[in-house]
Amino acid sequence: MMKLFLSPTSPFARKVKVALIEKNLYPEVEEIRVDPWSSPAELIRVNPLCQVPTLVTSEGLALANSDSILAWLEHHCPRPALLPAGDPERGRSLAIAAQAQGLIQYTVDIVLERRRPTSQRSVTFVDRRMAAILRVVTALGGEWMPLPGFGIDGIGVACALGYLDLRLPEYPWREASPTLAHWFTAVASRPSLKASAPPT
Ligand SMILES: N[C@@H](CCC(=O)N[C@@H](CS)C(=O)NCC(=O)O)C(=O)O
Missing domain, CATH: 1.20.1050.10 (Glutathione S-transferase Yfyf (Class Pi); Chain A, domain 2)
Known part of the structure; x- marks a missing residue:
């Protein structure tokens, strides 16, 4: 089970949620709603930056930053692809x-x-x-x-x-x-x- 820390208004977090849904992975995700601005201890414990989105993988790796999370997802769950395989x-x-x-x-x-x-x-x-x-x-x-x-x-x-x-x-x-x-x-x-x- 993956954990996704998000706030419902964060556009960065929305990118990650959309990508997880597009990859049909959302049933495997526990959504944890937080307000990063209130510095919740549960978020700081996994991400010292105290930002959403934060994705904690099933191996316990805590990933911050929407683009880093999307890069990780594309590599670990390649289908359906969200990035074209070839250039340009x-x-x-x-x-x-x-x-x-x-x-x-x-x-x-x-x-x-x-x-x-x-x-x-x-x-x-x-x-x-x-x-x-x-x-x-x-x-x-x-x-x-x-x-x-x-x-x-x-x-x-x-x-x-x-x-x-x-x-x-x-x-x-x-x-x-x-x-x-x-x-x-x-x-x-x-x-x-x-x-x-x-x-x-
Ligand atoms: N570069 C990050 C930005 C994340 C970000 O700024 N998230 C905001 C919410 S929209 C946040 O958690 N802010 C709390 C803070 O910066 O202290 C990403 O792409 O995920």
Whole structure:
């Protein structure tokens, strides 16, 4: 039995949950819901970083960091594959997944910045992140469109867009990238995305 520490709103944790469901492994997973910001002892015991997601394998190995967990999963449970076997698709998938991961991190950066007292907030920093988010969303709807199928690139992009809708609902990413909006609507019906959707 594997253990997955997650919080229902974490987009990083959602990537891992979606990948586990897509690989038909979720029946073997015990889901442990925690709030990492309250520093729960059970999370710190396995992951000194005190972050979700943390996956504890059936051998007792505690893995942090969504991309490291996905890499471990792909190697240990190769079917169905979430990463193309050959180049250039494999490289493209990793490149798109990296943009998606950055998109999530930049959105989190803005959320954390907004939680700071007004006097401590940096407008310059938020503007820089906002500008990058717009560039990434545009690229993901164009040259870096997720590959056909639903691998780690599509998983990352879907979780990133879901998180944008959750945390920055006023952000007009669909207008910036109608093609990406169309793709997002098409994949939204996947059971893995439905089962992992954040509470509204
Ligand atoms: N690079 C990590 C980021 C994980 C992360 O930042 N998780 C957040 C929740 S969305 C967290 O646990 N934050 C608590 C903290 O940073 O203290 C990943 O991809 O998994």
